[in-house]
Amino acid sequence: MNTEESRRADLATRLRGLLGGLDAKAGFEARLMQRVATLAVTPHADLRAQFERRRERLRRRLRREAWMNGITILGLGACAVALLWRFAPDIQQIAANPARPLDLNLLVFGTLATVAAGVWLLIRRARG
Amino acid sequence: MSVDDAITQLIQTGRTEEAFERLVPAYRRRVFGLAYSVLRDRGAAEDVAQEVFVKLWQALPRYDGRAQLSTWIYAITRNTAISAVRRRRRLVSMSDPAVFEEVASRGAVSGAMADEAALWRCVEALPDRQRQAVILYYQEDRPVEEIAAMMGLPVNTVKTHLHRARANLALALGGAGEEVA
Secondary structure (H helix, E strand, O other), X not given: OOHHHHHHHXXXXXXXXXXXXXXXXXXXXXXXXXXXXXXXXXXXXXXXXXXXXXXXXHHHHHHHHHHHHHHXXXXXXXXXXXXXXXXXXXXXXXXXXXXXXXXXXXXXXXXXXHHHHHHHHHHHHHHO | OOHHHHHHHHHHOOOHHHHHHHHHHHHHHHHXXXXXXXXXXHHHHHXXXXXXXXXXXXXXXXXXXXXXHHHHHHHHHHHHHHHHHHHHOOOOOOOOHHHHHHHHHOOOOHHHXXXXXXXXXXXXXXXXXXXXXXXXXXXXXXXXXXXXHHHOOOHHHHHHHHHHHHHHHHHHOOOOOOOOO
């Protein structure tokens, strides 16, 4: 057996020694059977009631989230409209002459609105 | 008649409880090994294995035998393990205390324990597919075909992962430049 083969065999032996004993803890089957037995004796009506309660909770949560999303979108939309209204002349001038330096107020409000929209999107993503 | 055939026959004759009692010992190690290879955490793998068997117990009466029993069980295990990974949102690495406990419980001398821990770390550091292939292969000297079924990948892809994993392990364990087939 050359060196490479012996190294290969050694690695295989070590991996077998390391992973060969990989198994669930003792008593796994007893715990499982206990769990299954609990499920088996849960009356059908109880399971149905559990399911209904869970569905109702989910429905309420989704309704609440839909309201929150609606309010947030309305708020952001109102802010955007107000910004456009307030800075309409400046925006027109910028569109006509892009090289012109930006108005400080427009810059601050625009940045804040962008950051707010970004944070909202990030929060939504993290929750989803 | 294979164990799978016997279990399938029991299910088809409506003896699902008996089928389940035969299925658990037959698949315990495979389900646990597959879950562990995905999760890299013994506690979580055990939870997933329990969850898988509960799902199987609930779904057994509906098993129609169209897919192979093992294929069906592996698919449920993979999906449950992947969902668990998503829930956890992080993978626990060698810091898993159970791994050290097991190494210590084998009563090896300190040098051998250090070697074993180093090998664990190398296995842990492998890319996901390579790690899974190595764990499933060496857990029970399974044929590559079965590992392919467990991982839901083609046989040749599994062979490639195993080959690369061995080469990476050999490199990581000090045989720089050496490739183990």
